[in-house]
Amino acid sequence: MNDRFDDFNGQRYWLDIDDDSPTFYQLLAIDPGESDPEIIRRAAVQRRKLVQSKRGSGHDSVVSSLLYQIGEAETTLLSSSLREDYDRRLAHTVRSRADHGEQSSDAFEFVDEIEDEPVDGGDLHLKKLLAIAGTAALLLIMGFFAWPSNDEPLDPAAANADLAAADIDLESDEDSNATMSNATNDSRASGNETVTNSPVTARRLRELNTLGDERGPWVSSDGLTIYWWVRPDPNAESEIWTASRLDAQAVFSRKRLLRIGEAPTFTGDQLEMVFLPGRDEDLKMHVAARSSREDEFGPATEIPPLRELNCTNPSLSSDGLMLLVEQRESGSPLLLTRPTREQPWREPVPLPTGPFDETRLKSLSLGENGLRLYATLAADSETESSTQIARSTRSTIGDPFAQLEVARVAGVGFDLADPYSSGETDDVYFVSGRASGDLWRIAAEDLRWTRFESIP
Numbered sequence: 001m002n003d004r005f006d007d008f009n010g011q012r013y014w015l016d017i018d019d020d021s022p023t024f025y026q027l028l029a030i031d032p033g034e035s036d037p038e039i040i041r042r043a044a045v046q047r048r049k050l051v052q053s054k055r056g057s058g059h060d061s062v063v064s065s066l067l068y069q070i071g072e073a074e075t076t077l078l079s080s081s082l083r084e085d086y087d088r089r090l091a092h093t094v095r096s097r098a099d100h101g102e103q104s105s106d107a108f109e110f111v112d113e114i115e116d117e118p119v120d121g122g123d124l125h126l127k128k129l130l131a132i133a134g135t136a137a138l139l140l141i142m143g144f145f146a147w148p149s150n151d152e153p154l155d156p157a158a159a160n161a162d163l164a165a166a167d168i169d170l171e172s173d174e175d176s177n178a179t180m181s182n183a184t185n186d187s188r189a190s191g192n193e194t195v196t197n198s199p200v201t202a203r204r205l206r207e208l209n210t211l212g213d214e215r216g217p218w219v220s221s222d223g224l225t226i227y228w229w230v231r232p233d234p235n236a237e238s239e240i241w242t243a244s245r246l247d248a249q250a251v252f253s254r255k256r257l258l259r260i261g262e263a264p265t266f267t268g269d270q271l272e273m274v275f276l277p278g279r280d281e282d283l284k285m286h287v288a289a290r291s292s293r294e295d296e297f298g299p300a301t302e303i304p305p306l307r308e309l310n311c312t313n314p315s316l317s318s319d320g321l322m323l324l325v326e327q328r329e330s331g332s333p334l335l336l337t338r339p340t341r342e343q344p345w346r347e348p349v350p351l352p353t354g355p356f357d358e359t360r361l362k363s364l365s366l367g368e369n370g371l372r373l374y375a376t377l378a379a380d381s382e383t384e385s386s387t388q389i390a391r392s393t394r395s396t397i398g399d400p401f402a403q404l405e406v407a408r409v410a411g412v413g414f415d416l417a418d419p420y421s422s423g424e425t426d427d428v429y430f431v432s433g434r435a436s437g438d439l440w441r442i443a444a445e446d447l448r449w450t451r452f453e454s455i456p
Helices: 024-028 037-052 060-078 080-099 107-115 121-133 156-166
Strands: 177-180 200-204 213-219 225-231 239-244 253-260 262-266 272-276 286-289 311-316 322-327 333-337 361-367 372-377 388-393 403-408 416-421 428-432 438-442 450-452
Touching (some): 024 060, 037 060, 060 080, 213 262, 213 416, 213 438, 225 262, 239 262, 262 311, 272 311, 388 416
Antiparallel strands (some): 177 200, 200 438, 213 225, 225 239, 372 388, 388 403, 416 428, 428 438
């Protein structure tokens, strides 16, 4: 039996929750006023273990959906900014339902528990509001993927089994995977090599879906850690997210919010991050550092040579000695260098791109310590849309990027952006369509590049 369409009510029978759309507080079985992080974590672990114990019962898709919801609840309630936004949306939902004369029949018992507590008037008002909001019909984002706790080891086999169960054939849902073809049948410039390859598959990273549009993937050289950024809605502040996995073939898990900001790029050791601290286009490029990967990043400071420039789309080389940025108005790439990571950045200079037209290369990123350049290849200098990923290499740091290779991507939309390749694996991660913001991955073995002496 394919349980992807299982209508079994795990919330009711396993978690004893009668509401069809429970709040995060109900999912974790905690009081809406609970603020102790340890209690929240402990509650999430207990609920997660209970749900995980039901795997193999014939309702594995329900298990995965509940684990996703529990993980999202834990992440949200442990983050002051996410929790504040969540509570505000709950309150808005309650007011909206009240305006339409709607009311939940299960609200009163939950409210009475709060009213009996001896709290200050302001706190009581807030708790009542949240308690009533707890019965509102807030639809949670449903997922097919388990979200293991940071306290528990990830089971790659179970995670990949969930992924396999959730995948849909291209004929029935072309969003699940897509065909990529590098085929070309004409030689468009003297010396071009013509290579024809069979169609292959690019996988959408659905386990990384959030409430907004995912953008700008950055992946560690071993392929085990990924960072990206999100705009939850047109008016919300941008967010930087991260996730990890135990081997490069597993699905990503342990998804969490890292900090507010956008367009992050990292040194290979992940101890230094260059990013924009918000979505305001007047904000300048900042840098933040940490002592170990387990630590949070410290305070961010501006990068002095970029204080007078309006730039976006930063990309650090793995050794942290080169920083590539794009000027917002012209889209022209600029390169900054420094002798060591302890020394300041030098003034930016134009990126040496060799004999081809740099204006058609969009969303540039550095690879292999600055010896490789990835980009999308637009149809012309005025067009952002692209169905092609390009890469260029050079022999030494002082050389221009001269050799160009192109991979044509089909079936994932007409607006590819933000291509990035992780060092050891050479897999390519990218975004398909800035409107939908889906993250995708193409395995290195499926990428057979067509070489050109000039832009085709």
